[in-house]
Amino acid sequence: MIKDKLTNTQMALQMFAAMVGVGVLSLPSVLVGSAGVDAWLVILLAGGYAVIAVSIMAYLGNRFPGKSIIQYAPLLLGHVLGTCVLLAFLLYFLMFVGTIVRMSADVTKLFLLDLTPVEVIVLGMLVTSTYLILQGVNAIARFNEFIQPLALFALLLVLTQTLRETDFGRLLPVLGDGIQPVLQSFPSVFFSLLGFEILLFLHPFMENPSRGQQSAFLAIGLTVVLYALLTILSIALMGAAEVELIEYPALAIIKSIEVPGSFIERLDSIMMMVWVPFAVTSIVMFHYCASLITSQLLGLQDHRVVSLLYVPIVFLIAVLPRNVLEVERWSQWTSWLGAGLVSLVPLSLIVAYKWRARRVSST
Numbered sequence: 001m002i003k004d005k006l007t008n009t010q011m012a013l014q015m016f017a018a019m020v021g022v023g024v025l026s027l028p029s030v031l032v033g034s035a036g037v038d039a040w041l042v043i044l045l046a047g048g049y050a051v052i053a054v055s056i057m058a059y060l061g062n063r064f065p066g067k068s069i070i071q072y073a074p075l076l077l078g079h080v081l082g083t084c085v086l087l088a089f090l091l092y093f094l095m096f097v098g099t100i101v102r103m104s105a106d107v108t109k110l111f112l113l114d115l116t117p118v119e120v121i122v123l124g125m126l127v128t129s130t131y132l133i134l135q136g137v138n139a140i141a142r143f144n145e146f147i148q149p150l151a152l153f154a155l156l157l158v159l160t161q162t163l164r165e166t167d168f169g170r171l172l173p174v175l176g177d178g179i180q181p182v183l184q185s186f187p188s189v190f191f192s193l194l195g196f197e198i199l200l201f202l203h204p205f206m207e208n209p210s211r212g213q214q215s216a217f218l219a220i221g222l223t224v225v226l227y228a229l230l231t232i233l234s235i236a237l238m239g240a241a242e243v244e245l246i247e248y249p250a251l252a253i254i255k256s257i258e259v260p261g262s263f264i265e266r267l268d269s270i271m272m273m274v275w276v277p278f279a280v281t282s283i284v285m286f287h288y289c290a291s292l293i294t295s296q297l298l299g300l301q302d303h304r305v306v307s308l309l310y311v312p313i314v315f316l317i318a319v320l321p322r323n324v325l326e327v328e329r330w331s332q333w334t335s336w337l338g339a340g341l342v343s344l345v346p347l348s349l350i351v352a353y354k355w356r357a358r359r360v361s362s363t
Contacts, residue, residue, distance in 0.1 A: 005207045008215045010141040014285060015196055015219035017144045020226065021282035022103045023192025024155075024275055027227055028234040028249040030192075035185040037171050037240045040228045042182050046189040047224035051217060054196050056346040058213035061203035063353060069200040070296045073345075076352040085345055086293055089197075092341055093290035094310065095334040096194070097283055098317025101125050102327050104279040105318070111251070111272050122318045126311050129283045133291060133307045137205055140288060144281055151277045152226070158271060159233060162253050166236035191335035192227065195282065196220060197342045201289045287314070 006014065031039035064072040069089075074082030105121040113121060132140050175182070196216060203212050234249040237256065246252045254271045291307035300306065321327040 004137045004205055006137065006141050006202065006205045007207055008211045010145055011202065011206050011212065011215040012218040012222075013144040013148050014141060014202060015198060015216055016222050017148055017278075017281035018195030018198050018285035019193060019219060019223045019282075020278045021100055021192075021195075022107070022279060023227065024230065024278055025107060025248040025250045027189065027192045028231040028243055029246055030188050031185055031231060032235065032240050032243045032249075034188055035181045036177060037173075037235055038175060038177075038182050039185070039235065039240075040171075040231045041175075042185045042189050043193075043224055043228045043231060045182065045186060046193050047220055049186075050193060050196050050220045050224075053342055053346060054199055054216035054220065055213060056350055057197070057199045058203070058216060060346065060349055060353065061199070061209060061212055065209060066204050068202070068204050068292075069345075069349070070293060073349065076349050076356065083297070085341075086297060088337070088341060089345075090290055090293045092334065092337045093286045093293070094314060095317060095330070096338065097286045097290065098314045099327065099331045099334050100279065100283050100286070101314060102318040102321060103331065104276075104283070106324065106327065107248070108272070108276070119315075119319055122315060125280060125283060126315060126318075128280055129287055130307055130311055132284050133288045134304050137202070137288065140284055143284075147277045148281065151274050152222075154274045155226075155271070158254055158274070159229065162233055162237055162256065165256065166233060168232075168236045170236050170239050171232065187335070187339065189227075190339045191331055193223065194335065194338045194342070195223075195285065197338070198285055198289055200346070201292055 027043075028039065031042050035042050060069070060072065061067075064075075070086060073085050076082065077085060101122050102118075104125060105118045108121050109116060109118055132143060196219065199212060199216050203209055206212055206215070230250050234243045234253055237253050238246070238249070243249050251271055287307060287310065288303070290310060291303040294306045294310075295301075295303040298306075321330055
């Protein structure tokens with residue numbers, strides 16, 4: 001029996017925390033490079049895909065009350081295949097955590113701690129996230145419930161200061177090059193939008209599991225609106241050609257803000273302080289799910305020992321890439337693995353469930 005319970009709002013914030021991370025800074029540049037001024041349409045398209053995926057996940061969770069994919073995947077797919085699916089999710093989560101930690105450390109070193117070794121920043125992030133994980137899912141939920149609204153409010157407050165300089169005519173023409181560039185850019189947005197799949201693992205923790213779909217919709221809606229807003233403001237402020245050349249457009253548009261009286265000179269540093277909680281909470285959610293999979297597969301009552309054992313493994317994954325290009329390559333591999341899992345596994349499980357239900361009814 002699961003003792004830790006999450007409210008609908010806490011579940012939505014857990015998913016939002018998992019989905020929003022490094023992409024807050026870099027996503028506009030990536031999308032504009034492939035979709036041009038229609039980059040924001042790619043985000044809406046990916047959001048629609050995520051809505052369909054979580055609908056299937058919530059349906060499965062409601063069919064197996066009190067169980068997560070860790071219990072019903074072996075039941076539907078067989079012990080061997082079901083375990084292989086869970087191990088694939090475990091590999092994906094560990095790779096995701098390692099990649100996010102490294103990317104977060106690189107950005108932090110570039111803008112805040114330029115004299116600090118990357119390894120030290122990586123270790124600091126892992127220690128912080130592991131401490132939260134050791135406190136359990138309720139502590140993580142309370143932390144997200146406190147920090148996420150504050151960080152989101154601060155970010156939106158800063159972004160409103162850019163509206164005076166924006167020219168929304170730079171977003172035209174819509175679909176000027178047709179729909180093909182938008183469709184081709186779809187995979188690029190997936191790494192930044194991944195995270196909604198934690199519903200498969202946290203659904204039984206909800207006080208009211210039947211509302212899991214609504215919580216997931218809220219999380220996806222908030223993420224899509226935030227990413228679309230950042231992308232639209234980046235293009236409207238600088239133009240698509242310039243956004244494509246800037247690695248972190250979100251920081252660039254905030255640097256352009258002029259505060260009357262100049263009593264605040266480095267708004268980009270404030271943006272970084274807002275961004276760090278997004279990165280840390282994303283790390284926490286994936287690290288927790290990896291620990292949950294392993295502890296339950298091994299029949300352990302507590303996930304805390306496993307979460308500690310994964311710290312050196314994630315640290316190794318994070319420091320192995322030698323440069324930014326290798327980090328980007330690792331993130332692409334991870335995003336493709338994640339996209340494959342969230343696309344194929346829920347669909348396979350629901351087909352197996354329907355086949356199993358039909359077979360039982362016929363007998």
